[in-house]
Amino acid sequence: MASSLPPKATSIPTTTSQHLPQSFFARPAEQVAPALIGCLLVKRQADGELLWGVIVETEAYCQSEPACHGYRRRTPSNETLFGEPGRFYVYVSYGIHHCVNVVTGRVDWANGVLLRAVAFPGELDRLAAGPALLARCFGIDRSHDAQLVHPDRALWIAPRPPELAALDAADLMQTSRIGISQGQDLPWRWYWRASRSVSKRAKGDRQPSYAELAFLLGP
Template identity: 45%
Template sequence: MTRLPRRSFARSSTEVAPELLGHVLARRLPDGAVLRARIVETEAYDQDDPASHAYRGRTPRIRVMFGPPGHLYVYFTYGMHHCMNVVTGPDGTASAVLLRAAEPLEGIDRMKIRRRTDRVRDLCRGPARLAQAFDVDRSLDGADLVRGTEMWIERDPTAVPASIRCGPRVGIRVGTDLPWRFWIDGPWVSVSRRAAPSPR
């Protein structure tokens, strides 16, 4: 499988978020082992979105979110969890897609060790679990998903989702009316919410 090119990310987060579904997130660990999981749930955030980290302007902590596209934006939340996002949109704008859940494909034994569980369903079901399973922390903030060697996203032309669902994002207090959460129905999705099929 080939990597997604830079142009795939150089569009709005609401365009990129549903199109990442079905593609494969890959991570090369320091010892050379490779982890892979199919992306099944995402959320879109942009600069004018009150739920976005960039809503109040640029700060050193979120500088990666302002581009260029195709990089990883990693943040630390609740004093214990990391979450990873794909930077999208034109360079200079703050737009990103939160990776919420994925279906484990390769390196599952390593993910179990990282997550301290044998339940495959729970390895990557939720943004914090996904980051933990993939050994992602702030040291990977800014990692290049197009040319880098530590993380990338692979195109899988055989895994086009039959139906993409959309609905309100979760875990936020503002912008809750926007249907910017996208997912593929199945056991790997992080939460269950009433939703409508995506118009895409």
């Protein structure tokens, strides 16, 4: 499916041409997941234009717990998750929806972070509020599986722009993961509380009254 148009109402952040180093991902998923909030998912399209959005929700998964794809065994379909950190792991959910993960941790130990939601400042709040919508907006599918998270491959993750550099733990909501039947007790989901693009808010956490991202990254 064709990608959505790049955000119209905001200028392109200066960090989009940069990328997170492999060492950033060479840590346990539960450390990388909250650190990815505020970073930019960037895709260079065929015409050279950049499609970008701010990562506002993530989930961590580890081989030691039952919700992880690598929990029971290593298979051809989950092989990427056991590989080197800093690669995309893309799988198909319910036979139709693509979900985008980044491999973390170390080789031979299944570990990764699911990118659950991205905000496009200046666009509809819920354009990419969920893993399947995120993949659809960026045109990500199984052909991107095992691909390096790097500009040379036209799909990468850039550091937080200066406007979001002050983002810290107090700005994030940490809660249990959703959409799974096992491992629900682990509080391994994080989202930016000020974002209106979160897939599902924790009980009692009210929707922000305005789009703070559009304010921070406005023209």
